[in-house]
Amino acid sequence: MTQADPFQSNPVQPDPALLAAARTAFANAYAPYSHFKVGAALRTPDGQIFAGANVENASYGLGRCAEQSAIQAMNSAGQRTFTDLVVYSDASPPASPCGACRQILFEFAPEARVICVNAAGEVLSYSVAELLPHAFKLEEG
Template structure:
């Protein structure tokens, strides 16, 4: 995993992203796994949308925190993700699951960054392309239909 260097403005933006994801995690509904997750996405214009995981007794009918954050972004008219932060209390850090990586790919900009965080803050940051190389995306469909 590669480190992403940040300037002061990026650091302030990352703090806002972490705060939103952490607050969402506090409201997670995880009565079965007891594994609360929060996520936040930032659009290129700086808007931040958050979500929390929501479990369901009819497992796996729940939804991931990233799914909620992306849905909130779309409901507000957003169509691009510049940055994603996922937070949970686990030793190795938390990364989006495969389904969420595909959801992020639908909206991620070329230089989108994904941050893995614990309750104390960001642990690692990488470019989305490194997290899901050769993603199946809109360009894949357009190249096949041409």
């Protein structure tokens, strides 16, 4: 008996406005080293959309992922949580957030929906908590 892939669970279609914002960010990605462009767009509970693209740097560790760029834009505008995130790339299957991004997303919205989409229209979806079970959290104190 084969197990179902937990990352194939509950695919949903992305919201058109979030998908458009993620595609625009994707087009603006700066990826001269990896040539792996990613765009991300998130929605806050009050309906605001914040987008970000990956931005690489010759000093590789200084680059930023698209999801991190979107979170930084959200926070810079004074928002602290989001309900939905679309990650757009050319990868097949659609690229999901890296481990560092999963931790950052968890900090702000563990129950948010993450929808990964590619140019071919493939869609995968998960909650942030599904992407990062047993996430690291500092105890409130």
